[in-house]
Every structure is written in C-alpha cells, then in structure tokens.
Amino acid sequence: MRMSYPPWPKGKKLVHLDLKGAPPRVEYLHRLIELFSELGVDGLLVEYEDVFPYDGELKLLQATAQPAYSRDEVLSMQEFARSKGMEVIPLVQTFGHMEFVLKHRSMWHLREVAHCVGTLNPHREEGVKVVMEMLRQVVELHPGLSTLHIGADEVYMLGEGEESKLWLASPGRTVEQLFLSHVTKVARAVKEAWPHMTIIMWDDMMRGMSLDTLKASGLVGLVQPMLWDYTPNLDVSKTVSLLEKYCSAGMADLWAASSFKGSTSVYTCVTSTQRHLDNHLQWLKVAASLSPAVNMKGIAITGWQRYDHLSVLCELIPVAIPSLAVCLQTLLHGQFSAEAQSKVTGKLGISSVEVETMEMTCVADTVFPGRRLAELIVELNALLNSEDIRFFENSMFVRGWFSPYQRQRKTVTPLITMQIHNQASLFLATLQQKVEAVREEMAKLYPDSTVQEWIEEHVSPVTAPLQRITEDVAACLKEMVP
Numbered sequence: 087m088r089m090s091y092p093p094w095p096k097g098k099k100l101v102h103l104d105l106k107g108a109p110p111r112v113e114y115l116h117r118l119i120e121l122f123s124e125l126g127v128d129g130l131l132v133e134y135e136d137v138f139p140y141d142g143e144l145k146l147l148q149a150t151a152q153p154a155y156s157r158d159e160v161l162s163m164q165e166f167a168r169s170k171g172m173e174v175i176p177l178v179q180t181f182g183h184m185e186f187v188l189k190h191r192s193m194w195h196l197r198e199v200a201h202c203v204g205t206l207n208p209h210r211e212e213g214v215k216v217v218m219e220m221l222r223q224v225v226e227l228h229p230g231l232s233t234l235h236i237g238a239d240e241v242y243m244l245g246e247g248e249e250s251k252l253w254l255a256s257p258g259r260t261v262e263q264l265f266l267s268h269v270t271k272v273a274r275a276v277k278e279a280w281p282h283m284t285i286i287m288w289d290d291m292m293r294g295m296s297l298d299t300l301k302a303s304g305l306v307g308l309v310q311p312m313l314w315d316y317t318p319n320l321d322v323s324k325t326v327s328l329l330e331k332y333c334s335a336g337m338a339d340l341w342a343a344s345s346f347k348g349s350t351s352v353y354t355c356v357t358s359t360q361r362h363l364d365n366h367l368q369w370l371k372v373a374a375s376l377s378p379a380v381n382m383k384g385i386a387i388t389g390w391q392r393y394d395h396l397s398v399l400c401e402l403i404p405v406a407i408p409s410l411a412v413c414l415q416t417l418l419h420g421q422f423s424a425e426a427q428s429k430v431t432g433k434l435g436i437s438s439v440e441v442e443t444m445e446m447t448c449v450a451d452t453v454f455p456g457r458r459l460a461e462l463i464v465e466l467n468a469l470l471n472s473e474d475i476r477f478f479e480n481s482m483f484v485r486g487w488f489s490p491y492q493r494q495r496k497t498v499t500p501l502i503t504m505q506i507h508n509q510a511s512l513f514l515a516t517l518q519q520k521v522e523a524v525r526e527e528m529a530k531l532y533p534d535s536t537v538q539e540w541i542e543e544h545v546s547p548v549t550a551p552l553q554r555i556t557e558d559v560a561a562c563l564k565e566m567v568p
Contacts, residue, residue: 091370094417098128098384100175101410104348106135106186107391107399108540109152112159114531116166117455118403124433125414129173131235131386134160135395136186140223144216146190152535160227175233175286176224180217180272181206181265182241182291185395187216198250202243204394208268209249218275225280232284234276235312238269239288262299265291270304277308286341289313293328300335310383311337316345318364322371329372333380341383344369346413347406348390353398355467355544357406359439366416387413398543404456404531405463408439411454442468459527466520470548475513479551493558496565503566507559510552517552521545 101122103115110118119130136149139157148154155163164174185203187193196213198205206213225231245254245261253259273285289311292300300306311332315325329340344365347357373382387410390400411434415426431437435453436444442464469475478484487502521541528537 090421090423091367091374093420094370094385095373095382097382098173099126099414099417100129100131100173100384100386101127101346102131102133102177102343102386102388102390104133104389104391105137106133106395108402108532108536109137109155110403110531111533112155112162114455115163119163119167119170119172121407121454122410123170123172125411126418127172127414128384129175130167131175131177131388132163133177134224135179138224139227140220142219144219144223146192147187147220151539152533157227161229164228173233174228174231175235176228176231177235177237178217178221178224179237180221181208181238181268182244183237183239183394187220189395198247199243202246203396205241205243206268207247207249208244208264209247209253214268214271214275217272218279221276222279225283231280232282233286234280234283235286236269236272236276236309237288238265239290239314241265241291262295266299266303266305270308273305273308285309286312288343289328289332292332297331297335300332300337303335306336309337310339310341312341312343312386314343314388315369316343316349316365316388318361318368320365320368320372322368322375325372326375329376329380333377338379338381339383340380342369342372342385343388344385344413345388345390346410347403348388348392348400350400352393352400353543354401355405356464357401357409357441359409359412359441362409363412363416363422366413367421370417370420385417399536399540402456402459402463402528402532402540404454404460405441407454407456407460408434408436408441408444412439456531459524459531462520462524462527466517466524467544469517469520470544475517475548475552478510478513479555484555488555488559488562493562496562498559498562498566500563500566503559503562507556507563510555510559514549514552514556517545517549 136147137154139154139160140147167174183204184206188197188203188206196207196210196216197203198207225234244250245264250264253264254261269287276283276285285308287309292311313325313328332340346362350358350361369385376382389403389406392399408430411430412422415430416422419426427439430439438444441460483502483506487499488506492498525537525541528540
C-alpha cells in the first residue's frame with residue numbers, strides 16, 4: 087500500500103547544482119535548467135566553488151584542471167533560469183568546507199589547524215576579509231540577487247587550533263559560541279553590505295545547542311536555517327523537534343534539504359531512485375507534523391557531485407534525472423502515486439524510474455537531456471561490476487596457474503596461460519568498446535577533465551589488473567614457448 091501525505095506545503099522547490107565536480111558544459115546546463123522548469127522547480131541553489139570566475143587577488147581560486155565559467159556564462163545561466171521563472175541562489179562556503187580556498191599555499195595560514203584543509207580560523211581578520219571578498223564578487227555577478235546561502239556546515243576541528251584554545255581558556259566560553267561568533271560576524275557584514283539580502287545557512291552545527299544558546303546567538307532575525315537530512319530512514323520526530331526548537335528560538339523561517347543524488351556513498355556511480363524517494367516520503371511526514379508557527383520557506387533538493395572538494399566524483403546528473411523527477415512528483419502529490427509515476431515515465435520517456443532498468447519508450451528528441459550517457463554509464467557500470475571481470479584475478483585458473491609466484495619465476499603452463507591471456511584480452515576489448523562510447527558521449531556534456539577523472543576513477547581500477555595479466559603472460563611466454 088502506498089503511503090500518502092499532504093503535498094509539500096507552500097514554499098520554493100530548489101534544485102541544488104553542485105559544480106565543484108563535473109561542471110556541465112553551458113549548453114547542457116541550459117538544457118537541464120529547461121527540464122528542471124518543466125518538472126516544477128522554482129529555483130537553483132548553485133554551489134560554484136572553483137568554477138566561479140573569481141578575479142583580482144582571488145583569481146588563484148579558479149580551477150586549473152578544468153576551465154571556470156566565464157562571467158558571461160554565469161550571467162547567461164541566470165538569465166536563462168529567470169526566463170523559465172526560476173530564481174538563482176548562490177551558495178558560498180564561509181567557515182567549513184573551504185578546501186578549495188585553504189588548499190592554496192598562500193592561504194594555509196588561515197586554516198584552523200594545519201591538517202584540516204576545510205575549516206577557516208575564526209580568529210584571523212584576514213579570513214573574514216577573504217570570505218567577504220568572495221561574497222562580494224559572487225553577489226556582484228548576480229544582479230538583483232535577494233537570497234544568499236553562506237554554508238557553515240561541518241566545521242570540523244573547530245576549537246582545536248592554538249588561537250581557539252587560547253580563546254576557549256577564558257571562563258564560560260564554548261566551541262558553540264566560537265562557531266556562532268564567526269557566523270554572526272559574517273551574517274552581519276552581509277546585511278550591512280546588502281540590507282535586503284535574505285541569508286540561508288546549514289543547520290547542523292546548531293543542532294546540539296540549547297534553546298537559550300540559540301536565542302542569545304545573535305542569529306535570530308539574521309539567518310534562515312536549512313536543516314539537511316538525506317537518509318531514507320530520516321528520523322521524523324527528531325527532525326520535527328529540531329525545527330520546532332529553531333522556531334521557538336525565534337527563527338521561524340526555515341528550510342529543508344533533501345537529496346536526489348550524491349548522498350548514498352562517496353563513490354556511487356549509478357543512482358538508486360528508491361533510496362531518494364524514501365527520503366522525500368520522510369520529509370513529507372516531517373512537513374505534515376510541524377506546528378503552524380513554523381514557516382517552511384521551501385526545500386532544496388540537493389545533488390552532491392563530491393562529498394567535499396577533495397573527494398571523488400559522485401553520480402553524474404544524467405543517471406540521477408529519473409530520481410529527481412520522482413522526488414519532485416512525490417513532493418507535489420504527497421506520495422509516489424500511479425499518477426506521479428505516469429507523469430515521470432511519460433515526461434522522461436522511460437519505462438522504469440530506476441535508471442538501471444529503464445528502457446526508452448519515446449524517440450530521442452522527446453526524452454531527457456543526457457539520457458544516452460545515462461544508458462551507457464549503466465551498461466558500463468554493470469560490466470565493470472560483473473563477477474567474471476572484477477574477480478578475474480581470483481579465478482581458479484589465474485590463482486592456480488598464473489599466481490604472483492609463478493609470474494615472478496616465469497614457470498607457467500603455456501596452454502592454460504594462453505587461455506588466461508585470451509580471456510583477459512577479450513574482457514579488455516569489451517570494456518574498451520564501452521569506455522570509448524561513454525567517453526564520446528560524456529565529452530558532449532562535460533569538460534575533458536571530468537571525462538578523464540570519471541574514467542580513471544571507475545574504469546582504470548578494473549582494467550589495470552587485466553592489463554597487467556596480459557603483459558605478464560606475454561613476458562612469461564617468451565621464456566616458455568620457442
């Protein structure tokens with residue numbers, strides 16, 4: 087039996103574009119925005135990181151492995167989104183997850199602790215100046231901007247730096263106050279520079295704070311917390327209690343953040359729609375349980391491309407489009423009803439909402455942008471994870487007649503070794519054919535650096551052992567066969 091709840095309450099439905107990995111080519115980005123609009127999205131939460139065209143002293147923040155978007159491209163993306171009735175809200179990290187800033191040698195001294203690349207030292211005025219200059223450049227390149235997200239999640243190792251330890255040594259001071267003092271300083275500076283700006287921030291660093299601490303924090307009336315939980319078994323009562331606590335503290339304007347991709351594991355390649363559907367059903371339960379005093383401003387449906395700046399790629403957007411469409415329809419209907427399912431499959435031209443089992447039901451021109459790449463990734467992923475290929479080194483013949491000991495001493499049985507070589511070569515040829523198809527299709531949608539990274543991440547670990555086997559066989563046979 088399908089569970090049914092009231093549709094998501096009045097408020098914006100944002101799609102999060104995480105551009106710190108696999109930034110789509112601008113043409114593809116426009117096609118995605120058009121699809122998002124057709125699916126009922128109200129706005130974009132855009133996390134640029136190093137693909138933003140920072141200038142002046144911040145030019146070093148621009149990506150080198152891949153080109154940053156140009157100023158004209160950033161403006162055209164906004165203009166196109168607005169033409170589709172969608173708001174663009176930039177997300178700029180200002181405390182935690184500042185790896186893309188603090189990885190640079192000239193910024194090392196601004197870290198809270200030397201071995202934590204993500205957390206800013208809250209005691210250095212220079213750090214606040216860097217943050218404010220980042221915000222200034224982003225706001226300047228978003229004409230008419232009314233809402234800004236200042237991040238502030240997962241501020242790891244806060245309080246562990248020498249300056250923080252000295253600060254905390256004074257009686258009554260806590261790590262909570264240290265966090266709040268920096269965020270309040272940034273939020274006030276934003277309000278001073280742009281008085282009409284609405285400020286959103288992640289909520290996780292405030293979850294353990296008491297009601298009195300939140301009330302006295304200085305953030306009341308300054309920020310709107312965005313509570314994030316991407317799990318399929320989200321704890322409804324705990325989440326409701328948190329939202330009610332923020333509301334009681336005076337922060338009644340609140341946001342939710344769910345997930346349509348990028349939150350299963352750090353290296354996931356193919357999206358599970360069911361997992362993200364379950365997450366949204368739990369969020370619907372939360373929304374249905376809130377008191378009228380809580381003003382839900384909206385929900386950001388996140389699509390993480392990396393867990394942080396220095397981690398590997400999560401699923402690419404094309405394989406997650408069915409998941410996104412399902413999540414949106416679930417919010418609109420209060421359940422994933424037969425009607426919702428029909429709208430998704432009809433709109434995307436697919437037979438199943440699970441990308442691994444979808445079959446195209448419409449001609450290419452009517453299906454979702456990137457669908458060919460999604461199909462190819464699913465096919466290649468299945469091949470890469472097939473037991474015959476993944477565990478070829480552990481097969482009976484390789485372990486029995488071509489072990490590391492035998493390879494080193496070149497004491498092999500030529501007949502069986504040649505069979506091993508033939509099988510490994512066949513697997514390599516099959517994989518290479520699929521990889522080339524993926525490479526060609528991916529290059530249409532993503533920069534070459536993304537194509538290279540994706541292949542090295544997902545394909546090379548599987549092909550490298552096969553390649554070694556074929557090379558070792560050739561070397562052994564030279565010693566064994568006239």
